Amino acid sequence: xxxxxxxxxxxxxxxxxxxxxxxxxxxxxxxxxxxxxFMSSSDRLGFFDQTSGKVYMYDNNFxxxxxxxxxxxLGQAIQVVSKS
Numbered sequence: 001x002x003x004x005x006x007x008x009x010x011x012x013x014x015x016x017x018x019x020x021x022x023x024x025x026x027x028x029x030x031x032x033x034x035x036x037x038f039m040s041s042s043d044r045l046g047f048f049d050q051t052s053g054k055v056y057m058y059d060n061n062f063x064x065x066x067x068x069x070x071x072x073x074l075g076q077a078i079q080v081v082s083k084s
Contacts (some may be wrong), residue, residue, distance in 0.1 A: 054081065 006070060009016035032051040040057065044066070047056045057067040 001079045026032075037048060038046045038048065040046055043060060045058045045062050048054075049056070053071040055067070055069040055071065056065055058064065059066050064084065066084050068081040068083075070081050071078055
């Protein structure tokens with residue numbers, strides 16, 4: 001393998017890596033990164049937003065958000081933001 005081929009392969013590999021990270025970061029912007037889904041003991045679907053500390057609980061049909069709470073710190077009670 002000559003020097004030109006080695007340099008060309010290195011440039012291609014570097015560009016592939018840069019394009020891959022750009023696509024991945026765009027995908028994270030459009031997804032729900034930092035959102036953790038969970039089920040309560042009453043079979044309600046909940047989501048915890050790690051960036052804001054908010055908890056969202058949905059009804060049994062997953063059609064309406066019935067509770068939004070805010071966690072200030074672990075071990076403390078969840079403060080009610082809205083409830084339906």
